[in-house]
Amino acid sequence: MIQYIKNIWAGLSSTFIGMRITWKHLFVKKVTIQYPDERFKLPEKARNRLYLEMSRCNGCNSCAIACPVNCITVETIRVSPDDPHQEVHYNGKDRKLWVSRYDIDFAKCCYCGLCTAVCPSEAIQHTTEYEYSVYNRESLLYKFQTLTPEQVKEKERLLAEFRAIEKVCHPEGDAKPAEKKVVDKKTE
């Protein structure tokens, strides 16, 4: 009988102790919010999902080289002088490379921000977007290129034609060094 009363007392006292803590927290400042209706303000330099502004991207590949997990893939095509659609960059300089492919695999990205740090034109930036869960990994492969497959083929054709003409004019294969360098970059 005594044990029975002791058990009741232990139960009651632990309830009172728990309720005392609960009551205390009713009158202090709240630290939780009603997510997702309410959200904390993100820090200014928060690193969330990336975005590429293609009009600023010159295809230099620096971001892909800097990425520690190889989640960026950049492919480029040299702009043929015969291309009727020449483009001028944000800084007034002519576009030298078409970006035929620009992929970021967010399933691998560790949000280190190195790609944004090395980009010479601030083309790649972190956004404020951090909610983009998906049901399969393939959906995390983001493609930022703006050229359509048909346009890519057309750019390749124009460049091939230009090179063929160059070969006729320079049969010894003395292409300018800058042009040789671009060919190498394409495979980066």
Ligand code: SF4
């Ligand atoms: S944030 Fe880091 S891991 Fe993600 S794409 Fe940029 S360099 Fe790669």
Ligand code: SF4
């Ligand atoms: S570093 Fe910047 S400009 Fe160069 S390829 Fe990457 S996003 Fe484009």
